[in-house]
Amino acid sequence: MLEFLSYGFVQRGLIAGTFVAVACAILGVFLVLKRLSLIGDGMSHVCLAGVAVALLTSTSPVYMSVPIVMAASAGILKITEKFKIYGDAAIGIVSAVGLSVGLLLTALAGGFNTDLLGYLFGSILTVSASEAVLCGVLLAIVLLCLKLFYRYLVSACFDEPFAHTRGVPVSTVNLILVMITSVAVVLAFKVVGIFLISALLIIPPVSALLLSRTFKQILGLAACFGAASVWGGIWFSFMFNIPSGATIILVNLAILLGSFVWSKVYAH
Amino acid sequence: MPSVIKAKNLRFAYRRVPVLENVSFEVSAGDYVGIIGPNGGGKTTLLKLILGLEKGDGQISLWGTSVEVFKDWQKIGYLAQKSPVSQSRFPISAQEVVLMGLSQRLGSKVEVGELKQVHAAMQKTRTREYAGKIFHDLSIGQQQRVLLARALVSNPQLLILDEPSTALDAQSREMFFDLLGELNQKHGVTILLITHDTGEVGKHISKFMYVDKTVVFFGTKEEFCHSEAVAKQLGPFAQHTIDHMHNHHGHCPLGENCAECGHAGGKHA
Numbered sequence: 001m002l003e004f005l006s007y008g009f010v011q012r013g014l015i016a017g018t019f020v021a022v023a024c025a026i027l028g029v030f031l032v033l034k035r036l037s038l039i040g041d042g043m044s045h046v047c048l049a050g051v052a053v054a055l056l057t058s059t060s061p062v063y064m065s066v067p068i069v070m071a072a073s074a075g076i077l078k079i080t081e082k083f084k085i086y087g088d089a090a091i092g093i094v095s096a097v098g099l100s101v102g103l104l105l106t107a108l109a110g111g112f113n114t115d116l117l118g119y120l121f122g123s124i125l126t127v128s129a130s131e132a133v134l135c136g137v138l139l140a141i142v143l144l145c146l147k148l149f150y151r152y153l154v155s156a157c158f159d160e161p162f163a164h165t166r167g168v169p170v171s172t173v174n175l176i177l178v179m180i181t182s183v184a185v186v187l188a189f190k191v192v193g194i195f196l197i198s199a200l201l202i203i204p205p206v207s208a209l210l211l212s213r214t215f216k217q218i219l220g221l222a223a224c225f226g227a228a229s230v231w232g233g234i235w236f237s238f239m240f241n242i243p244s245g246a247t248i249i250l251v252n253l254a255i256l257l258g259s260f261v262w263s264k265v266y267a268h
Numbered sequence: 269m270p271s272v273i274k275a276k277n278l279r280f281a282y283r284r285v286p287v288l289e290n291v292s293f294e295v296s297a298g299d300y301v302g303i304i305g306p307n308g309g310g311k312t313t314l315l316k317l318i319l320g321l322e323k324g325d326g327q328i329s330l331w332g333t334s335v336e337v338f339k340d341w342q343k344i345g346y347l348a349q350k351s352p353v354s355q356s357r358f359p360i361s362a363q364e365v366v367l368m369g370l371s372q373r374l375g376s377k378v379e380v381g382e383l384k385q386v387h388a389a390m391q392k393t394r395t396r397e398y399a400g401k402i403f404h405d406l407s408i409g410q411q412q413r414v415l416l417a418r419a420l421v422s423n424p425q426l427l428i429l430d431e432p433s434t435a436l437d438a439q440s441r442e443m444f445f446d447l448l449g450e451l452n453q454k455h456g457v458t459i460l461l462i463t464h465d466t467g468e469v470g471k472h473i474s475k476f477m478y479v480d481k482t483v484v485f486f487g488t489k490e491e492f493c494h495s496e497a498v499a500k501q502l503g504p505f506a507q508h509t510i511d512h513m514h515n516h517h518g519h520c521p522l523g524e525n526c527a528e529c530g531h532a533g534g535k536h537a
Contacts, residue, residue: 150376
């Protein structure tokens with residue numbers, strides 16, 4: 001049953017997937033509570049543009065996508081602040097533009113091919129050692145930021161205007177949050193694919209939210225759920241020879257349903 | 269008295285529609301200012317400009333420092349009109365909410381001294397019993413009292429409050445305004461309060477500011493009651509406001525200074 005753990009590519013996939021899923025779950029807690037859940041969806045569409053540029057120029061999709069997605073995220077924040085429109089509308093605009101540019105460049109690059117399909121639907125078992133290290137660095141940065149800026153983040157998440165009156169640099173906190181999320185989204189497309197990235201940012205925090213009574217609880221539970229979904233998803237994928245991106249998200253869904261039932265039965 | 273807030277030629281427009289124009293005033297230490305005016309008159313915008321939450325034209329200084337570079341936010345307590353998370357489940361206890369009112373510093377560890385301050389603020393607003401409860405699970409009135417504790421926890425020298433009593437029941441409202449009165453009179457806290465309830469707060473307020481796109485009137489209660497500018501601007505509402513102040517609980521907020529009842533021991537016949 002645990003035979004799959006003996007394969008090197010599975011080990012790399014598990015390590016990289018766990019790092020990314022935990023990072024996404026922690027970042028997702030803040031995004032969900034700030035009602036910016038769909039920013040991951042918007043960023044993932046912009047990822048397509050990054051991947052298309054990489055395919056067109058024969059460069060690394062990960063390294064090419066990071067600056068593009070970061071710029072798009074900054075654009076979402078700027079549109080929200082400058083034009084005083086809701087975050088979801090800004091995400092919708094940037095997302096549509098990213099997808100359009102991605103499709104256009106994909107056509108110029110010769111249309112859909114197996115490389116692109118791998119990015120669209122995920123290929124966790126093809127993660128390289130350097131990419132796994134990158135995922136570890138991402139998680140380390142997320143944990144360090146959480147440790148250092150915990151009060152800033154919670155305060156800005158709970159009540160932005162009041163946080164401002166305490167001297168919290170709210171705009172900078174928001175910018176750092178979406179910039180780190182941009183990197184997480186780019187690294188996550190190797191794990192679950194561009195189409196399913198946002199689920200890693202949304203489902204574990206929402207499941208944890210159903211069961212938590214304190215902020216630290218929700219962070220811990222979301223991280224555990226994210227990691228468990230990667231391990232469970234890869235196991236199902238290996239055992240039944242089905243796409244790992246889809247199984248990871250379906251395990252997440254099972255955890256969400258379980259959390260919902262638990263919260264109803266043991267209502268606090 | 270030294271100046272706490274100084275505003276000069278403030279102007280603010282939202283999508284080119286003027287909200288405030290040519291606003292200048294000065295609030296001194298120890299003032300208790302009631303800001304009144306019609307809905308949409310720019311009262312909340314004025315408070316946001318003072319707090320640096322909105323940026324407009326003109327100059328605002330807090331204790332002589334421009335709001336744009338002001339850093340000493342612990343000297344200010346702020347309570348907004350609406351609870352920030354009344355519609356969503358945010359997993360945070362009432363005590364943690366109050367803790368947010370203290371200096372935002374790096375790290376997540378809570379010091380013993382900070383906890384003492386939090387407990388003292390919750391004691392003042394009679395919210396100690398909710399300390400461990402999830403903020404979201406409290407009633408709107410209870411949430412508002414917890415948020416008042418958050419505004420008070422840093423022992424501010426200036427309190428800025430935007431219609432804070434809307435969600436409170438009669439008993440809580442009385443406790444609330446008595447507490448503000450005590451903070452102002454015993455501890456010298458300067459207070460800026462947007463209110464429509466001139467009767468309840470009238471007994472504590474020392475100055476009124478009437479805002480309707482600009483500062484129509486800013487002066488003492490006595491001047492307010494006899495101001496021609498106010499009467500002209502407010503029409504029948506002016507008399508209603510003054511009557512409401514005078515008649516609330518049968519006490520005259522002007523006490524001995526009132527021309528009408530100064531000789532009747534602060535009570536109207």
